[in-house]
Amino acid sequence: MTDFSELKAILDERRVSSGESVRHLHSHDESFHAPSLPDVVVWPHTTEEASRLVRWAREKRVPVTAWGAGTSLEGNPIPVRGGMVMDFNEMNRIIAVRPEDFQADVQAGVIYKELNKRLARDGLFFPPDPGAAATIGGMIGNNASGIRSVRYGATKDYVMRLTVVLPDGEVIHAGNRARKSSSGYNLPALFTGSEGTLGIITEATLKLAGLPVNFMAVRATFPTVLNATTTVYQIMRAGLAPAAMEFLDANVVRVLNADRDLTLEENPTLLMEFSGYSRQGLAEEMAFVEEICQQNGALSIDRGIGAEERARLWEIRHQTYESIKRYHTGLSPLIMDVAVPLSRYSEMVDFSKNEVRDLTAYLFGHAGDGNIHVHVMDDPQDAKRWARVEEATRSIVMKALEFEGTCTGEHGIGIGKSRFMETEHGASLMLMKRLKALLDPENLFNPGKFFL
Ligand SMILES: Cc1cc2nc3c(=O)[nH]c(=O)nc-3n(C[C@H](O)[C@H](O)[C@H](O)COP(=O)(O)OP(=O)(O)OC[C@H]3O[C@@H](n4cnc5c(N)ncnc54)[C@H](O)[C@@H]3O)c2cc1C
Known part of the structure; x- marks a missing residue:
């Protein structure tokens, strides 16, 4: 039996909860998919805290599901195997806006609409616009897009750098600030749209666009x-x-x-x-x-x-x-x-x-x-x-x-679309499974998603 009160040695007591209403709030998204209660909900404030929480979870074999605002439409953040939900609501600082570089550094819990309010002061904006009050972490998780994607593209087109906690607790910084780069595998792209199955994003450097006149x-x-x-x-x-x-x-x-x-x-x-x-x-x-x-x-x-x-x-x-x-x-x-x-x-x-x-x-x-x-x-x-x-x-x-299209343009795979993955991806699905096994051999990050 896992003793979740041990988490209070990592975070102050207020930021660890197994209360009924808190667990209920984190058991469902906006979809019809059946709710599933987590055992505990935690609210990290720093990358270091997120890493310590993940290390603890790995040692105890506890599943970890990242949580933004829970506005997904495919059951993406539902903790179907229970365990720990890591809620990024309190890690919501706009770290820096760099107007001359058309970039912003943000923590994962920033709501994109709040970011855009701040950016308007500099005549800038972050274009992907899913409508709901989504967080940057959740948008990167789902590779969200929205009404302006026809002109500006999806979230993946705006992710330059990520700070990611891997399933073993190690922290990596992927990407750079250059507007173009041919250097190595595109790791920010790998984590974008991975729905928290490969890593937990704590910070991001986002590309910005000029506000139209x-x-x-x-x-x-x-x-x-x-x-x-x-x-x-x-x-x-x-x-x-x-x-x-x-x-x-x-x-x-x-x-x-x-x-x-x-x-x-x-x-x-x-x-x-x-x-x-x-x-x-x-x-x-x-x-x-x-x-x-x-x-x-x-x-x-x-x-x-x-x-x-x-x-x-x-x-x-x-x-x-x-x-x-x-x-x-x-x-x-x-x-x-x-x-x-x-x-x-x-x-x-x-x-x-x-x-x-x-x-x-x-x-x-x-x-x-x-x-x-x-x-x-x-x-x-x-x-x-x-x-x-x-x-x-x-x-x-x-x-x-x-028609050579896709089962999901923007909502992600979550629970509902995993049954189509094999037909859509064929042999590539095997490579996705290998990547998952390489990074998360114990299948602890958002288990029960993507793969049947
Ligand atoms: C009314 C309405 C309209 C919508 N319209 C659109 C639309 O036009 N386009 C669109 O794309 N979507 C749309 N959506 C779906 C949803 O709002 C988006 O997918 C959004 O990006 C989810 O963000 P969230 O913060 O709620 O993330 P959540 O739902 O909390 O999580 C999304 C996924 O990302 C993972 N995740 C969350 N935070 C992190 C993190 N820090 N690190 C790693 N993984 C993380 C979660 O585990 C989950 O798998 C709509 C939803 C509603 C309710």
Whole structure:
């Protein structure tokens, strides 16, 4: 029987808890996956403390699962084998902002929205934007992206240096501050998206981007999904560079109208954002975008220039998840997250829509990235219904893989996607397993994830 009170020799008493409510809070994320209680939750303040905790856990053969804000959608931080949850909430310092280098050094528990508030003072920002109140550690863990990834890329494109505690407690510093480097294996990339299965990140040096001066936003509705999704491809091909390009199906708009008392046209919708220097340049781009929308049969086009207009036109997108959840109180979400090459996006959306026609399902997604979310609301306790949800998930993922895409564009593998790893990665999965065994031979870091 492990004596978790020994941890109080490493951290002060306040930062070690086996209390019922604390364990419950760390037993689930935002997904439908079954909760699983950790035995103990700890809050390190320094890399050295995190390393000492890991060494203790290794000696006692206790699983360790890193925890950011618990906003994952695939069960990624659920401690399925119990043990220790290492919560980074109290390790949340912005260590340094280096405007002249376009870099920030942060601790893992910094919430990216807080970081962006601070960076705005220097006219900078950290672009990946998953929407939820995620931490930098959790974003690196999942290689999160968001509405602006079509222009700026995903978290992996912004990780320059990492401080990582390995499963044996050793601390390494991977990467450097140079804007380019050909030196050795890209270890920051290895840890990014590894969901805490290979190492625990305590600090990161992030690349930053300059805040755009001006914005232009467009909301266009179309008679069919195909009209909307074809527009995506044509806008990208025309050399326009959207900063965001989101698709919402008609029933998503219906829920938003009902939930938020709006009167938007209930048709397949594209939300677009462009950024630039001058209003005149943006107005010219806007005319071009409108022309492409009209060629694709747009039924309505609402647009505007400036930050306020952007906020007005985009507000609905930020409410989508909450509105759907509120509209179906009592049901749980399963959010599929496939991504495919842009040329297959229309087919993928069409196929997905057909697959879930008998379910309570909503389609929306980061269209400019070829990423579609099929958001199903149902009851995981109803075995027959849930089997149908799982069947639809499987067939949608298989279609995405047939299109040479991926089972997850941004939410990660967690618990729900491990069953697709072999099909997606083939022989490469063996190399992933070997890497895991090399770094974590006892399988103590976030066990029960990635591999069946
Ligand atoms: C409303 C809503 C909208 C969302 N939209 C998006 C979206 O558009 N794009 C997107 O990508 N995601 C989205 N997500 C999912 C989620 O917000 C992101 O994946 C986010 O990055 C998770 O961050 P977190 O801090 O909550 O991490 P957690 O959920 O706590 O953890 C995520 C994973 O990282 C690991 N981890 C956490 N901290 C560390 C660390 N310090 N070192 C190593 N591993 C660590 C955990 O063990 C876990 O495996 C959304 C979620 C919600 C609820």
